Amino acid sequence: VLTRAETRLIYALQQRKARETKGLFLAEGVRVVEELLRSNIDLDFAAISTSLEDSERGVHLRRALNERCAVHELSDRDLNAQSATEQPQGVLVVARVPVHQLEDIQLGERSAVLVIDAVQDPGNLGTLIRTADAFAATCIAVLPGSVDPWNAKVVRASAGSTFHLPIVQTGGDSLFEWLHLHKHEVWGADLQGEDVSAIARPDRVALAVGNEGAGLRVETRARVDRTVSIGMAGRAESLNVAVAAGILMYLITR
Amino acid sequence: VLTRAETRLIYALQQRKARETKGLFLAEGVRVVEELLRSNIDLDFAAISTSLEDSERGVHLRRALNERCAVHELSDRDLNAQSATEQPQGVLVVARVPVHQLEDIQLGERSAVLVIDAVQDPGNLGTLIRTADAFAATCIAVLPGSVDPWNAKVVRASAGSTFHLPIVQTGGDSLFEWLHLHKHEVWGADLQGEDVSAIARPDRVALAVGNEGAGLRVETRARVDRTVSIGMAGRAESLNVAVAAGILMYLITR
Numbered sequence: 001v002l003t004r005a006e007t008r009l010i011y012a013l014q015q016r017k018a019r020e021t022k023g024l025f026l027a028e029g030v031r032v033v034e035e036l037l038r039s040n041i042d043l044d045f046a047a048i049s050t051s052l053e054d055s056e057r058g059v060h061l062r063r064a065l066n067e068r069c070a071v072h073e074l075s076d077r078d079l080n081a082q083s084a085t086e087q088p089q090g091v092l093v094v095a096r097v098p099v100h101q102l103e104d105i106q107l108g109e110r111s112a113v114l115v116i117d118a119v120q121d122p123g124n125l126g127t128l129i130r131t132a133d134a135f136a137a138t139c140i141a142v143l144p145g146s147v148d149p150w151n152a153k154v155v156r157a158s159a160g161s162t163f164h165l166p167i168v169q170t171g172g173d174s175l176f177e178w179l180h181l182h183k184h185e186v187w188g189a190d191l192q193g194e195d196v197s198a199i200a201r202p203d204r205v206a207l208a209v210g211n212e213g214a215g216l217r218v219e220t221r222a223r224v225d226r227t228v229s230i231g232m233a234g235r236a237e238s239l240n241v242a243v244a245a246g247i248l249m250y251l252i253t254r
Numbered sequence: 255v256l257t258r259a260e261t262r263l264i265y266a267l268q269q270r271k272a273r274e275t276k277g278l279f280l281a282e283g284v285r286v287v288e289e290l291l292r293s294n295i296d297l298d299f300a301a302i303s304t305s306l307e308d309s310e311r312g313v314h315l316r317r318a319l320n321e322r323c324a325v326h327e328l329s330d331r332d333l334n335a336q337s338a339t340e341q342p343q344g345v346l347v348v349a350r351v352p353v354h355q356l357e358d359i360q361l362g363e364r365s366a367v368l369v370i371d372a373v374q375d376p377g378n379l380g381t382l383i384r385t386a387d388a389f390a391a392t393c394i395a396v397l398p399g400s401v402d403p404w405n406a407k408v409v410r411a412s413a414g415s416t417f418h419l420p421i422v423q424t425g426g427d428s429l430f431e432w433l434h435l436h437k438h439e440v441w442g443a444d445l446q447g448e449d450v451s452a453i454a455r456p457d458r459v460a461l462a463v464g465n466e467g468a469g470l471r472v473e474t475r476a477r478v479d480r481t482v483s484i485g486m487a488g489r490a491e492s493l494n495v496a497v498a499a500g501i502l503m504y505l506i507t508r
Binding site: 008121123130131132133134135136137157159160161164165197230231232233234236237238239240242243244246247250253254 | 369377381384385386387388389390391411413414415418419450484485486487488489490492493494496497498500501505507508
């Protein structure tokens with residue numbers, strides 16, 4: 001069972017403010033927690049439901065958790081009541097947010113940085129993190145005004161990439177200074193931008209993608225070296241932000 | 255106000271079964287309904303909240319609705335109670351599902367058909383429809399086992415493309431026969447497929463994408479001409495299905 005303080009902590013961590021103050025987040029569900037265990041993120045404690053060990057996969061998971069943190073057992077109903085998402089699927093872990101600073105990012109000869117500029121939808125941000133990880137991005141930089149990357153829905157939609165790819169939460173000033181210092185050409189995704197297929201790809205690129213409705217913020221738009229668009233022959237005016245970023249990251253990194 | 259029968263109908267249309275039996279669906283929210291009005295889809299009736307006309311956009315919308323169907327006014331609270339999604343945003347329309355048959359699809363010299371094979375998430379299917387529309391796909395073919403394309407969440411995620419791009423709901427037998435008859439090379443998206451960048455693009459292609467967890471179904475996999483994958487240098491094992499389809503549709507149609 002959980003102590004009252006632990007129960008209160010889990011509940012509090014559904015709010016961004018508490019996650020930021022405490023530097024902790026919630027990971028929920030078998031797949032997500034399996035991915036978490038593949039990282040070296042510090043785990044605080046885990047809550048599992050009694051039915052988790054009905055499957056062999058659950059038995060393995062519990063054993064792996066035991067080696068990393070305290071594991072508390074709850075009834076299925078009590079665990080569901082704790083969950084921030086719809087289905088915790090038998091397991092929930094309180095873990096420490098890994099803090100990455102721009103100064104610590106390792107840069108190779110080639111580099112692709114994905115910049116998140118006020119993306120609001122948790123599913124979109126999770127998918128963006130997953131996509132950046134798939135295309136070996138250097139890191140993801142999350143600017144103010146974006147959904148919290150440690151929101152449980154973002155973590156789930158990222159399919160584990162939140163734990164593997166460095167996520168840097170930073171202001172625009174430090175970010176753009178760092179990008180220029182390290183010779184990144186900064187591209188902003190914009191429907192009125194130059195067709196990406198006509199642009200030579202520099203060795204180091206940062207791609208900024210903006211809000212689902214409004215696009216890039218004015219202050220970000222003012223600081224990109226160029227805006228780029230994806231040629232589309234059809235009727236839909238725009239692409240979903242994660243799809244657009246996927247196409248651009250594919251072209252930038254191949 | 256709504257009659258009891260209309261209230262019951264709206265409630266029933268939250269279920270796939272009722273949508274299929276009655277051939278009707280729900281469109282909710284200002285943006286979605288504005289897009290609906292740009293199509294020639296038959297509208298049955300509309301329910302709007304009293305506050306819709308607080309904005310000029312709402313006044314315009316109401317006027318446009320008046321010309322197409324009966325419009326009933328409800329309190330904000332009553333309209334919210336009717337909604338299938340979280341926020342109907344002041345307007346909800348019951349409309350007729352446009353039925354498209356393969357035989358009626360117009361084919362040009364080039365053609366790209368997107369085949370949906372057991373995609374489950376409404377947000378993913380909506381994004382797939384939006385993406386196919388952006389890249390001027392010939393149509394979307396939805397195979398059994400997929401989420402209903404007329405689900406309100408799919409309609410909303412498609413950003414209006416559901417109303418513009420022909421959606422054909424069909425069995426695999428008829429579909430693959432039609433695709434071969436009309437000289438489409440059928441590609442299946444699969445992590446173990448050939449790298450798409452090494453494949454010449456035929457004039458007519460059908461791209462099949464599968465379930466979020468399991469990929470293409472066995473029966474679909476057996477019928478594709480080749481499987482294709484997207485080269486990825488990073489750690490994430492796979493891409494979100496809508497992101498993967500976006501990259502492939504971009505490459506196929508450009």
